[in-house]
Amino acid sequence: MDTNQIANSLLMHRGAEADLYLSQVGPWKAVLKKRVEKKYRQKDLDASIRRERTLKEASMLGEARKAGVRTPSVLKLDPEEFSFTMALIPGKLARDNLDTMKPGAREGFFEDLGHQVGQLHLRGIVHGDLTTSNLIISEENIAYMIDFGLANYSIEAEDRAVDLHLLKRSIVTSHNFGTEKCFKALSKGYTASLGEREAASVYKKASEIARRGRYFAIR
Ligand SMILES: Nc1ncnc2c1ncn2[C@@H]1O[C@H](COP(=O)(O)OP(=O)(O)OP(=O)(O)O)[C@@H](O)[C@H]1O
């Protein structure tokens, strides 16, 4: 999509590093994510960072999809414009809708999400920014993961644990529902994907991270 097309598209979201536009590819509704210029960086360096991050995010989305994770498919890639276009996921942002979901549906959502995070980790990928702002609840109450801008290849328990920790923290800090059953459901799905032994070492690291967080919070 060139600059003219962007001018005709609807700005959906202005993020820290990117603008997102409602777009169209053939008959499909789509979302164009374009990384914006950072004036504080030297021009050439800024362009190469934005190109690289665009490529990386689009490729990570593709890799996650291959791992069986529900993510939007990448429809177009235009690194020279610092943008890529992905399928629009119809649904609502988890951040704004988890609280009003029926408890049973919410637990189902978390078990499936745990399963998907496990699949992602099994494939050697960590999301890096797994919060309820980066999850869409589809019309069938199923989780879609978006925003792979900080995703990386890693099989370290510590990196995997950061995903679980960020997710749980984003729930505890901004939601009102009883979390215990949902966290159990999340672990059930995660363990089923990753296997008991691997999952146990991730849970151990996640508890350490939570402990460290509390320690620094009270100092
Ligand atoms: N494929 C998609 N389908 C539907 N909505 C999407 C899609 N991708 C992104 N969005 C919407 O755009 C918002 C921002 O997208 P994303 O998280 O990828 O950008 P971001 O740069 O990380 O923004 P922020 O800095 O605010 O986190 C999402 O919270 C979501 O509401």
Ligand SMILES: [Mg+2]
């Ligand atoms: Mg985001």
